[in-house]
Amino acid sequence: MSLEMYSEVILDHFKNPRNFGNLDNASAHAKDLNPACGDVVEMFLRIEGSKITEVKFDGQGCAISQASASLLTERVREMEIERAAKIPNEEAAEMIGVQLSPMRLKCALLPFKVLKLAVLNYLGKNHGT
Secondary structure, three states, X not given: XXXXXXXXXXXXHHHOOOOEOOOOOOOEEEEEEEOOOXXXXXXXXXXXOOEEEEEEEEEEOOHHHXXXXXXXXXXXXXXXXXXXXXXXXXXXXXXXXXXXXXXXXXXHHHHHHHHHHHHHHHHHHHHOO
């Protein structure tokens, strides 16, 4: 894909975020921020069995962080929670699809960090660890 097409994807997800909002009675929840730029991402997960069956995010920030959160929610629906907890940073960077500076990479990775926090909190709470 060309850089222009990736930029269009980012802008589309920023202007029209998928799965934006709160999820009542979420099984798992986490929130974090990037103090360097002010991005905030909050994730809500509904987990049934070992799968994420519903996911929403809330937050504010730059186009990269918000588009990354939107893209991530689409990717992890119906994913096994164990797999979601281990998504590598490289996969996050690939999903955004454009070359990012180290500072902008932190923006893209914030939603992944928040997702992993939510999953790990859920696993710890439900497995007694």
